[in-house]
Amino acid sequence: MSCSATDLAVLLGPNATDAANYICSQLGDVNNKFIDTNFAIDNTYLLFSAYLVFSMQLGFAMLCAGSVRAKNTMNIMLTNVLDAAAGGLFYYLFGYAFAFGSPSNGFIGKHYFGLKDIPTATADYSNFLYQWAFAIAAAGITSGSIAERTQFVAYLIYSSFLTGFVYPVVSHWFWSVDGWASPIRADGDLLFGTGAIDFAGSGVVHMVGGIAGLWGALIEGPRIGRFDGNGGRAIALRGHSASLVVLGTFLLWFGWYGFNPGSFNKIAVTYQTGTYNGQWSAVGRTAVTTTLAGCTAALTTLFGKRLLSGHWNVTDVCNGLLGGFAAITGGCSVVEPWAAIVCGLVAALVLLGFNKLAEKLRYDDPLEAAQLHGGCGAWGLIFTALFAKEKYLNEVYGNRPGRPYGLFLGGGGKLLGAQLIQILVITGWVSATMGTLFFILKKVKLLRISSEDEMAGMDMTRHGGFAYMYFDDDESHKAIQLRRVEHRSPSPSGTTTTPV
């Protein structure tokens, strides 16, 4: 909307210069006001999305609390609080810089340490806060896999490392303008001509958290009593509160409306000027695909479990729901709503399948985190490669005629190739970093707690007492549903000791 006074003056004839200046300054004011308005709207949108993603931390804390036994409630909730707190500090100091510092190389970022130079024309405080909320989500996921048997010091160490380094590097590869696999790479040199499409992080967040959790749980071994020593039969160690599980699940659902649609970062962008066709529609559509995937996964799980185990199980349905969300997260903005239904249906089956596999391999994950976030996250990336629509890809990632798109929609196999690379690379990177870390922690005896601590529950032994006290005369070790636990001689982990 620029206005050249000299051009206008010529057109207006005598005495036209003053008129031209006046008109141009008016138009200049209007232009400035529009610019301001755009920034205000986009920052409002991104900040509120960030607050929603932050509320997922609360949701995951409640989900975790409800899914573990009462004697470990305070422990798991403290890890969730600390994920957020330590993550805040480390992501501010260097995590954000590693992820989004620009200009940089394809592997890692190197500007904006301690938010130096922020805000810029392309990054404001709202971007930092939004990305921080994502970073702490990834660390939270991992805590679910190693719940009920991990030393608190190990939590602090893995969480700082994951949030401050491992995760930011992955987000740099797939989300920054310099990342080697990023679909918005500034120099145009996109992997397979497309870059990997992971809109809100099926891979970057969910797979990273899930694979890290996988290694932690594998190296630690199952909880005492989870697998019966003789036949290897799995024994359910039920969580202590279904209400907390549902509360947590709904809060995660609520927050996902910041996680998926918010990943547009801006809403005041038109796709076709002067019409209703703009990014605000894509944002809304993304909220719809998110919803449909979760709903379908929930229903599929409901009926699937009714067939498999004979009853209607709310906690399983909740997990299925979350698996649907984890899967749609990668392609939520670039698929049609009907495709999201397919995504959710398959995600539920993927989760059921991975859970069966885990049982078979005697892998114990109290929150099914590796199966859900790792497994459904990987499915989500593949799903995107099959169903991504060309028109949406061009709107969201910039118009590139001839770009690869969903295989099932006729877009060729290049996108699938990029997605498979993403799956492999994330698995490899997280295994190499977090696998090694967990192994070292085990070697220096900082990883798993002692058998006595595990039998008594960490709340008693490390966290000041039992989480609940419903009656005044309850001593903390005599409360509801928990028999008195004597300190007995240590028993080797993973054997026939029956659970309390």
Added chain:
Amino acid sequence: MDTATTTCAAGDLAVLLSSSSNSTSSLAAATFLCSKFTNISNKLSDTTYAVDNTYLLFSAYLVFAMQLGFAMLCAGSVRAKNTMNIMLTNVLDAAAGAISYYLFGFAFAFGTPSNGFIGRHHSFFALSSYPERSGADFSFFLYQWAFAIAAAGITSGSIAERTQFVAYLIYSSFLTGFVYPTVSHWFWSSDGWASATRSDNNLLFGSGAIDFAGSGVVHMVGGIAGLWGALVEGPRIGRFDRSGRSVALRGHSASLVVLGTFLLWFGWYGFNPGSFLTILKSYDRSRPYYGQWSAVGRTAVTTTLSGCTAALTTLFSKRLLAGHWNVTDVCNGLLGGFAAITSGCAVVEPWAAIVCGFMASWVLIGFNWLAKKFKYDDPLEAAQLHGGCGAWGLIFTGLFATKEYVNEVYSGDWPYGLLMGGGGKLLAAQIVQIIVIVGWVTVTMGPLFYGLHKMNLLRISTEDEMAGMDMTRHGGFAYAYNDEDDVSTKPWGQMAGKVEPTSRSSTPTPPSTV
């Protein structure tokens, strides 16, 4: 020719311009152009109002979520037998507060034009001719209401587990309808004697006190009121034994404590950044991306960093002091960090927020130690946390406020933080704020609690306290996990231990001599 839209028909304009040497046609052309500009200007003005109101309304909903957070925090922090009581007080804070704040609280706070002490314009009472002539809208009222009920909620924590419900209703209405609005008038209205936005340029020490979102106005007011209630009532039975040693009366659910804390954290993103009230404002034409939206984002970041640092500091210091990792202490430390940063969140650098949170954690630990020494019992540590960390927050602002941000937020050239080279005027104003709030709340809420105490309306009876108020006053125990637990049909119930109204074998010593 349609002059009412923002579209422009070149054919129409050309007719006017083709004979622009003719003054009549020039005038017509100019009128046409100007009307277009006016339309655009109106549309931009509409957009600005819509954006700002959306921002403020959603911030208000977030602050309201803090009421839920505080209810859960309170519930989890008290014993199970008093759960229904404390949660009811939180529900009623919001409900009664709405009526009293609507009728007169808001007018006392923001009625303008007015004097420096209290608002008094008739059009603000019961929002009678609002929002005309106010410069604000309903979103502002709702936002301020959400703040007012937060202050009242804080106080309920200090007097939990031993206060008669009637006393709650009385103190809560008085605090939300009068005591709190007056304080907010002093520091936040454009007429207030200590306000940093005072319109007549007669600012306190040439600075005005900077309490952006209410470390003093909300947290200190709630905390000092709670302090007096708890002092006048005395500690809970059993809190300090005969030898004066303190006995922890543990809360009944750590899950509710964490739930409440996280909900408060979530809502704080409305409390602090929302206090800008508007988001659509440019600060620097040479950097078009930098405006009030950036300051809003920065405020969310300082808030976050202060809480995170306070949480980490509390984690490690309690590990040293108590020997274990304690989630409920970490939660309280976290909240102390938020209460402290609330004053200066908009005007300090992110690194300074880390200092704020670090110190807030120690301030809370210190005040808790002091409380134990003086046998002061506060079930939610509300006076120590909101009063103590709130006061620290005001001082912190006087030390670390940066020149650039103060001048942007308060439009002008003002004194700023002492440690940033800004002199001592701001710090002096902050100290005056602390003193004045302590004084005002003491002379209003102190006598109120004392009067209630004298009329035997304040503290509950010993029997009620032993049985738990849920049983004796609120219809029964909050939880019934097994069918035979449901004692709502039985008198007194077996779960809490049978309590006879008259004879008691071991009557605990009266509160004042514990």
